[in-house]
Amino acid sequence: TNTVKKIACIGAGYVGGPSMAVIALQCPNIEVVVLDINEERIKAWNSDKLPIYEPGLEEVVFAARGRNLFFSTDTTKHLGEADVIFVSVNTPTKMSGIGAGRAADLTYWEGAARMIAAVSKSSKIVVEKSTVPVKTAEAIAKVLTRNCVDPNVKFEILSNPEFLAEGTAISDLTKPDRVLIGGQETPTGRAALEKLKWVYAHWVPDNRILMTNLWSAELAKLTANAMLAQRISSVNAISALCEATGADVSQVSYAIGMDSRIGPKFLQASVGFGGSCFQKDILNLCYVCESVGLKEVSDYWYTVVAMNDYQKQRFVERVISGMFNTVAGKRIAIFGFAFKKDTGDTRETPAIDVCRGLLADGAKCAVYDPQVAPIQMFRDLSAPKYAWDRPHGWTKSENHIMESVQAVSDPYSCAAGSHAICVLTEWDEFKGLDYAKMYDSMVKPAFVFDGRNILDHDALRKIGFVVYALGKPLDPFLVRG
Ligand code: NAI
Structure with missing residues (x-):
């Protein structure tokens, strides 16, 4: 079945926080946990003064927090339990080395992938929410499968780039022009696509949910x-x-x-x-x-x-x-x-x-x-x-x-x-x-x-x-x- 019981998101920033809050609000039956290595940021998400300012964000967070929306630093527990894991970490420009000043620094992304591999005891859908270079999914798949302790655990990678604009994040997330999901053109890839689509279908009309192959989704975000x-x-x-x-x-x-x-x-x-x-x-x-x-x-x-x-x-x-x-x-x-x-x-x-x-x-x-x-x-x-x-x-x-x-x-x-x-x-x-x-x-x-x-x-x-x-x-x- 398409049911998703628990979603975890690595990265409680401008994208992870608001996008997960809206999923939690729209899908009261799914438990959503937003994770970060930055303890202060998680503390702020759990307080009255949220770490980022965005019109309408407080209303959404306060309505869902404690009900089915949680903010935590306990990555082992929540990544272990989740069926779907969004990765929404920062992907800055490299400051030194090959491609300095241009290439994306995927250190945080790879760190997140290694973290997932280390704690996964059941199969997961891993969703790229961060904006990444084309073909990142391939690299991430390798890191996940080679590092996972349990050979029975399977990972399916989806690309679901975020198109929200800061300042209008909540309305962009609530009424998106489109939601784009890219996946592998295999039976398991297709099944993963349908599962994520099921989540968005709680509030996004069918004709606004686009499904493509992985590379098109990654490249569409950079192109947009x-x-x-x-x-x-x-x-x-x-x-x-x-x-x-x-x-x-x-x-x-x-x-x-x-x-x-x-x-x-x-x-x-x-x-x-x-x-x-x-x-x-x-x-x-x-x-x-x-x-x-x-x-x-x-x-x-x-x-x-x-x-x-x-x-x-x-x-x-x-x-x-x-x-x-x-x-x-x-x-x-x-x-x-x-x-x-x-x-x-x-x-x-x-x-x-x-x-x-x-x-x-x-x-x-x-x-x-x-x-x-x-x-x-x-x-x-x-x-x-x-x-x-x-x-x-x-x-x-x-x-x-x-x-x-x-x-x-x-x-x-x-x-x-x-x-x-x-x-x-x-x-x-x-x-x-x-x-x-x-x-x-x-x-x-x-x-x-x-x-x-x-x-x-x-x-x-x-x-x-x-x-x-x-x-x-x-x-x-x-x-x-
Ligand atoms: P951000 O810097 O606000 O948040 C990223 C968070 O990830 C930070 O709090 C950081 O502590 C955390 N993090 C890094 N490595 C981690 C790890 N291994 N485990 C746990 N937490 C970790 O970044 P923002 O703005 O949310 O952007 C995230 C991604 O989304 C970027 O790739 C960006 O290009 C993309 N994006 C951003 C948009 C925006 O308006 N800011 C819009 C659409 C996409």
């Missing part, structure tokens, strides 16, 4: 992220051209978005994409292409990352050149540090590169974000690239960063005494602030650099601000003769 990021880089490339020609990127996006082949979503110009996935997954895709000899394909996708770096750099240059080619000693208010609104996640946030660029030119950054803790900002600004994704990562901070960065707990004191405000995250609350009041407390000329195009630029100009908006006709004040 590459195409999404490519859309952002494409519109960002056009934003630079708009500024040079007097076109308005919002008007261009609106006009092209009405073409049903293009569609209106994800065409908003910005200071650049961030988040733990887009860059990592494209680099990973490039590396996979290179490994199979497809250099041209790899080069093609790499430009999406290069354009994103250019956009962040271009923003920093606009700020500096706009402020008379020097920001040395000037206080700059940074509005928003998270990589997008409605999340406290700062992994690969463009705010890191923008702040670093400004700090390198001697600016003092005052940072306000409604969801990011000061310690996180300091850690991000002083950590080497890609170090954030190590559970026991980076703690050292550089003194000059501590001296030049101030975390501020409200936007008005953040702006006070500043020469400029840079909007780096599109938090809704930034739209409703009293900018006239801030203007009065700032050094003149006072600037706004809107890296998300969310403010009312005409109203700001009336107050007296010099305004830069991405991809919009330039304020004459900002045009250097």
